[in-house]
Amino acid sequence: MEAAIETNDGEELTERQKDVLNAVLRLLVEEGDRLTMTAVARRASCSKETLYKWFGDRDGLLTATVRWQASKVRAGNYDRQHLDATALRASLEGFAANWLSVISSRTSIALNRVAISHAGSGEDNLGAIVLANGRIAIGERLKPLLEAGRDAGLLDFSDTETAFRTFFGLVGRDVQIRLLLGDRLELTDAEIGQDAADATRQFLALYRAKTGAA
Amino acid sequence: MEAAIETNDGEELTERQKDVLNAVLRLLVEEGDRLTMTAVARRASCSKETLYKWFGDRDGLLTATVRWQASKVRAGNYDRQHLDATALRASLEGFAANWLSVISSRTSIALNRVAISHAGSGEDNLGAIVLANGRIAIGERLKPLLEAGRDAGLLDFSDTETAFRTFFGLVGRDVQIRLLLGDRLELTDAEIGQDAADATRQFLALYRAKTGAA
DNA sequence: ACAAAGCCGTACCGTACGTTACGGTTCGCA
């Protein structure tokens, strides 16, 4: 029940197809889920016939778009050999800041909205894809860091998943739900950095090993 | 920019109208946002003409439904005169458990989904209503408790809003976004109680006054 | 150079659904 099942793609797309999906992304940000196939065709300067040939139907187009965006976001894992308290803190802050900028981006908000809409309308895997490339992907990337921190004697926890979920909560707090519900909430880079630092400080206060260094 | 603006209602509804809105709620849970006016009329055993006379149009019906549910959920504030460490912890756990059962209820998930969908589709206040009666309402009810805890020397923080958002994050973590995206995640009462206790313990670890009691 | 394939733009089709209209029935009230 982990990632990799829903992430097998983003490639085998021609440049033209990527252009089309980028147009869908822009349209999704502007119009939300009410985008029409006609609007997509006009924006992407392609025919509807081509859309249907390439992506099957409307859901196929949305699915391809979500996968395409996911493949663009996928970042490298933070695995370093030398981990001290300073490096751990910096890495955690990096994760937190990155996550906050992702969830507060217009693209992420739009994609989560459409995925949530579809999750409410019967059988659909858009939600699973977004989940696999959001919440789950960040978890898979962060957990090795947490365990490395524990191996280095810097952190103390028994269950990695639980520790990760705490970090997730401390970082995200109410940001995502507020944005999804339409709350105006412009996060500047400075605020993101501050929030990331605060969340990291709180996380370390909860999970720093008693015998660890400062 | 606080509540009370979007909450002026839930009343001046006849019993028959409440029945209709309850039917909408049930239908919303079953069908999601794709519910049709015809389906509502059939389920509620009323005519479409009546629906339009009472609620104006489809959006009016949804808005009335969201307000009606909000008016049902509104709970009393936790204000007690005698607050010691034990009572504070119990109250926080109560808030946390209550919040977790709300956001994991099928009704809340359905309503948040439709509100989020509409927030993505142009001008709409469904999101604002849900926000005002969810995230903001719980904040308004919890903040007095936090400040009472501070006044009693049990808690230490400078900004109430920030402290509340931390508590919010520790309690909710990834639960709401996972449920909204369609993740199967059945929370039993026992798990909710456990999670509420854990979140409260972590919150107190972060915000307990240095000079306070155990 | 020419045929075949791919694609653009547009017109077209079918359906679902929001909204309105209307005949028939019930209920409150004088």
Next chain:
DNA sequence: TGCGAACCGTAACGTACGGTACGGCTTTGT
């Protein structure tokens, strides 16, 4: 008892949009 208002059930209307068909243009391969 009779009248009007409210309401139910259903039929009908108009539109928006997903999906398809087709004529013409461009590219590719031989």
